[in-house]
Every structure is written in structure tokens, then in C-alpha cells.
Amino acid sequence: MSEIQRPGALYQQVAAAIREAILAGEFPPDSLVPSEAQLMARYGVSRPTVRNAIAALRSEGLIDVRHGKGSFVRSSGQPALTLERRITRTTEGTFVMPGGDVWDEAEEPAAYRTRTTKDTGRLLQLGAEEALFGCDRLLIDPGSGTRAMHRTLIPFTTAEAIPTLAEEPSTHLAAIYGLLTQDGQKLTWSETVRARMPLPDERTTLRLPDAIPVLHLARVTHGTDGRPLILEELRTGADRAELAYRITADKQPARRARA
């Protein structure tokens, strides 16, 4: 046994020892970490202590434990998917987005009516409890198997201007952008991104392993006057997807962001 000493609780010392062994390459990615029984012997501690250490490494995302098999070092490779947040307008006036034609739909889009929440109301610059059309999709990237939850929220005021929208809230976004442009809108978009741990139902739907956060994107489509027309949300596991976008320098004189 390695006779650990240093900091804090026993299980943390064990966790630190295993963590260092992993980062030092003693246990390479995808390899099996010693079993609980072996760790008990190696460090001369009880089973609860070993399990506590394992739990700590799990919550760090360093290992992945499979019932009946053992603990595997998680391979921290590049994400399989890069979500390019880019929009291209073709010469014919239609819109194309990278990834827009890559996703499969795992099930039929579910269209419904709902109301703004505090979050969605803020993004759409509406009050709470305003009426909306909604459409949810479960998307799957056929190449990597990555899953994503997509939601489109259309305020009544936007839908009124485009009759097709109210009739077919499940229309694809590129097509909606085209309809809005035909309606005379000059579109711009803004996105906000957050990350958080998934709720249990999101973990199930997205098939997320332990300790994998959810990337939560919200895209707002703005019309000519800058007012929000549509809100899209995309949620996907942060283990296999990364975001990418481009920035160009504004040429307006600098505005101060400070209050």
C-alpha cells in the first residue's frame, strides 16, 4: 500500500492519488482503473472510503464507471461535433446553415402553444405569460450519434405577419428565415450561451453520461427594427459538441459597456 498522508480526508487523498496516476499516464484513457477491492488493498482503506474517492473522480468527469465491469479512464478527445453558428444567404434569397442539413430528426416535431416564461420573455422582449407557438424537435447527428433538443418559439405577433407560420409551426428554420425576408425583414441574429448540469429528463433524452454539462444556446432572430421575431433554443451535451462562431470588428465609435 502507498501509505498516503497529506491533505484533508482520507478519501480525498485516495482520490488525489488516483487522479495523479491517471494524469501521469499510469492509467491511460479507456483503460480500466483498479477495482474497488484492489484499491482497498493498495491504499489500505475500507470500501466506503474507496467508493467515496471514486465518486469524487466521477463527479470531476475523470472516470466513467460501469456496473459489473469497472471504472474506465475517460478519453478527453476533441468533440466529435462542432456547431458552427453561421448563417449564409444564397443568391436566390434562401438561407443555409452549417449543420442545418446534417441533423436527423429522431421523432416527429411536436408543435404546441405555450406562454413566455421569465427567461424566454426576457429574450423576446415580451412580458411574462405572452402567447407563443412552440415546436420541439429531437435531433441526432448521424455521424457521431450526438443528440440535441431543439425548440422554436414564435410570438403571435410574428406569426400574424406570416400566415404560413401559424398554420405550420414546424416549418424548418431556414425556410422561416426565408419567409420573414420575403416579408421585407432584414434579419440579424444574436445568441447567448450557458452551461449547466442536466435535469434528469434531459440526461435521459440526450443520453448523457455522468458529469457532462449541457450547452444551452438561445438564438434570437431580429427584424429590421431590431425587435425580436423568433427564439430558438438548442440543448446538447458538452462532451461531444463544441460551439464555433466568428467575430468581425464593428466600426462604430466605441460604446462604453460600464454602468
Add this chain to the structure above:
Amino acid sequence: MSEIQRPGALYQQVAAAIREAILAGEFPPDSLVPSEAQLMARYGVSRPTVRNAIAALRSEGLIDVRHGKGSFVRSSGQPALTLERRITRTTEGTFVMPGGDVWDEAEEPAAYRTRTTKDTGRLLQLGAEEALFGCDRLLIDPGSGTRAMHRTLIPFTTAEAIPTLAEEPSTHLAAIYGLLTQDGQKLTWSETVRARMPLPDERTTLRLPDAIPVLHLARVTHGTDGRPLILEELRTGADRAELAYRITADKQPARRARA
């Protein structure tokens, strides 16, 4: 006691019961959840079972446990900070970034020399083990107290073109952008975003509570020919910060992203 039954393990039933009580508003945000002893009595289970249930809710980010005090329902409010990923060029040729003048530096910038890793090499389009200038900063937003780790990586080839860079690797980014522009470069930027659970040292440095992911941004500055000149990385807790950026439609004919 509430005599739970439904799904799977006992501790998961207890966790589900508490979760539902929280989401139903029985325990409002920032309020104290019943103590372990009370939960043992309420559900008629042992302390290890209660602790297991509590641990599950912790890892979901739903509650926050403080030694000697109890478990608090985490308030899921808006992030205190929005990182606007925008760059403005003034008429005098200098650059201004929202937030660029907001951060405090918690300590002296640490400049050093290092080499590309697989990750940084990929972003800079360099091989592995290429020499770099580096500069690390610990930033604090004085308004919210939010911490962020910032890193600037400058390849030797870029530094050679601008003597000031090699002498003063700790120069602020807005100033570096200005120097590169004076050198005749027409700058563009691209960013990639990932989220993951923090390593122990990141948790300490960023003062992150349980179950809070890290947002990991990488910004690459491109020169006139599109080649990468500089890499910046920013890491911050996803509990108090969100990202925001804008998208405008390209006008080039659509490129297919599919392989």
C-alpha cells in the same frame, strides 16, 4: 413518513421526492431543505440512504450543502455577468471590447514561455511542441465577484513581427490588436466554446460551488491571410456568466458542410 415506492433504488426515490418538492415550490429557492435526521424520519430510511439522495441532488446542481448548516435550494437566477464577445474598432484605430475595461486583475500577470499542446496547436494551426509566449491572468469582475482565468498564447512567428510583443508579453489584448493592425494586418476573430466540469485546481481558483461547469472559450485572432496570429483562452464558472455574440448572414453562395 411518505412511504415511497416507484422506481429503482430507494435513495433515488427519496431524491425524486425531494426534487419534486423543490420544483413544486414546497422548498423555495435559498430555503433550507429538511436536515438529514428529519429526512430519515420523514421517509423512514437510514442515514446512508438519505446522504445518497442528497448527493444525487447535489450533482444535479439543485441544492447546495454547507457543513454544519444544512442543504439549501439553489436559486437559479439569471447570470450576473454577460460576456459580450464583440470587438469595436474606434476611428483612431484602437480596439475596444465590452468587458475589457470591467475586469480587475487579482494578481500580477504571469508571463512565461511554453510549447503548443495538441489542443492549442490545432487552434493555432501549428504542430505540437512549437514554442510560444504565454501570459496568464486571474480576472475578477468587481460588480459580481465573478472570477475568470485568462491566457494569452503568442507564437514566436507572430512575436517576431512585433518586437514589443516579445518584450512585453503581458500587454493587454486591445493594445496587441492595435499593434498588429499597425503592422498592416486586417484582423478577424473566431471563437470556439466548450463546457466541462472543472479540475480541482480550477474549482479552487475560480471558487466554484458543486456541480458548476466551466465555460471554456478560445479566441483565435486571424491576420490578413487568415492565418492564426494569437490564441486567447478564457475560463469561468457557468453559474454566473453567460456568453453573447451576434451573427450576420454571409452573402457568399452556400457552401455544403457535409462530408
Add this chain to the structure above:
DNA sequence: TATCATTTGTTCGTATGTATC
């Protein structure tokens, strides 16, 4: 300041269930 009750943290022990091979 010191003590105490409350509450969570850590560690041991033990037994049994379930998944994998």
C-alpha cells in the same frame, strides 16, 4: 470565552442485490 446542541463530514463494518463475462 467557553460550552452545548444541531448538522453535515468521514470512516469503519456488514450484508445482499445485480450486471458482466
Add this chain to the structure above:
DNA sequence: CGATACATACGAACAAATGAT
């Protein structure tokens, strides 16, 4: 079927943080 490995559940004791007395 058996061996191995992780999952669940109970019990018990002491340590450490917190807040009130």
C-alpha cells in the same frame, strides 16, 4: 453456473463546522 465487480442498504461512531447559550 460461478467468479468478479459495482450498487444498494443498514448500523455505528467520531470529527468538524455552525450558531446559540
